[in-house]
Amino acid sequence: MSVITYRQALRDTLRAEMHRDENVFLMGEEIGVFEGSYKITEGLLKEFGERRVRDTPIAEEGFVGAAIGAAMLGLRPVVEIMTINFSLIAIDQIINHAAKIYGMFGGQTSVPMVIRTPGGGGQQLGATHSQNIELFYSFVPGLKVLAPSTPAEAAAMLRAAIRDDDPVLFLENLGLYNSKGEVPEGDETVAEIGRAAVTREGTDITLIGYSRMAMVAGQVAEALAAEGISVEVVDLRSLRPLDRQTIVESVCKTGSAVIAEDDWLTYGIGAEIAASIQEGAFDYLDAPVRRVAMAEVPMPYAKPLESAALPSVESITTAVKETLNAVGRRVG
């Protein structure tokens, strides 16, 4: 067992997958000579050469479209979009082509590609560079959207994404790259796509998150345990397909739920989770489902304003306590 960063887990996995399968190659802006804006691809150009690690011009629609063509030839492109914000430029190729080619071409050709891209605020990157727009892709049949929160998950899920025959949007998070976790030495687990995980068992309330918010949810649960509150944490891990069963089973057990999400509240991922809970656990609910999300404003650049806009340990803790109070359990 070794403790490594989320960044290292991604890099190790890319490297191992490139050794495993000659058809896997990387493409994106700044990933070669510069070794990636966030250094996920550090060392890979040196090791694999330009044939396997392709630097591209600043043209997201272009290289995502070209990757789709390469995937139709039978290659397995792993594309890096520097941040999810820039995927907006490629959204036609992702939603109208990557997601639909298999169906519109009558199953004649699949598109086995991965788009790796980080979301996340909190880095003072301003309104156009701090968004969490994974919802756009989670909405679309034909795509799969994965959002791991720990280094071990990141490795197992990236492995699964690369080996999958469908297009996968693999969501990373700027706030997770330096986070650390245990990854077993020589681990070759391939995650099952579409499974959430109960990462902490509890009995009083279910706290649901994904990506960075799953990590924050763990911190909230840990702190509340000291106050005698038993929080069950569900890490969604996969936004499409969504594991409704794990969510519903947890809420049936605890009777209440809070959802923590890094996107905007209205029409957000949390709305879909709340609907799923209503459909599957209506008779078990002792209080309304609460959502804690970003303030519905373009992300401010000023640090204090950005912090105010983002969900935090404090705001999630407050929502958990208010929900438990609504249930009738006085928790201060």
Next chain:
Amino acid sequence: MSNNTAQKQPELVQLLTPEGELRRHPDYPIDISAEEMRGLYRDLVLVRRVDTEAVALQRQGELGLWASLLGQEAAQIGSGRALRPGDMAFPSYREHGVAWCRGIRPRQLLSMFRGVSNGGWDPHEYGFHLYSIVIASQTLHATGYAMGVQRDGALGADGTAVICYFGDGATSQGDTSEAFNFAAVNNAPVVFFCQNNQWAISEPPERQARVPLYRRAAGFGFPGVRIDGNDVLASLAVTRAALQHAREGQGPMLIEAFTYRMGAHTTNDDPSRYRVSAELEEWRSKDPIERVRTHLTNEGIADDAFFAEVDAEAESIGERVRRECRELPDPDPLDIFHEVYAEPNGHIDRQRADFADYLASFEDADAEGVR
């Protein structure tokens, strides 16, 4: 081309004049046998007949939509016959003539326009991809595919080349410019074949570009050439040269086939709302089929019996297309859940099961739950 005041029209490569006379071109010599000439004539006539039939079938409610190739037969047959079996073509949605050359049967095309199948053929089997409906998206797919061919080392005198078809309208999309640039900087083995049919639905050329389209290539650093798109020999010779250029690793080329969409954009369009009949008449005098017939007659390499035979074959194909179209079976409603994902997917399976239960709930449902 009545209103283009942007500048004088440039020279185009023409090997067979509208009067049916052969012309030599220093860069694009062509050596073609009488039999090949007759074969090209047959192709041109038969695809026009298939196209005419498809328009009629749409008018009769048998097809949801049809995008007619009328007037563009020479551009498509010439370039289509330039392809080798191992080459790959990425079409837009009007390339019925290229499909014909690749061995796709009309029935396979009609199954898509009738809406009973999403994919009528295996693109790798025919070296012909499925139709792309979104404008210009396939320029990037073709480029990425060509980069993959290059990566696999499948170049050389007997290597693989990729050809991408699009119209003048697609040149206004960013995808096309990005594809040109990617292909250029990577020296990808792709031929960009632009059929400039003078109308992007209702937009004329002067509202789309200030310079002739073939000159775009120079700005990206690869050769571009304009051909008489109604001249099947120019299309054949120049495409053959461009494909060879690509397959030997010399990079992309742009061919602008200067032609004319004699019909509507699609069966949903009425061109009389935006263009004048005199323009159509002018292009009718440059018809891509008539000049081949004149040439065959003047040179004495085809007689009346040959023309009668081709006409009879066309009639028979028209009849067959009509019959086969009507015989295409409707798909099962549950098919909507097929082919959403290549891998098994529980969410889709649950939706399918729910919908099957719903269908089975009707009194007139059959044993499989389908009404």
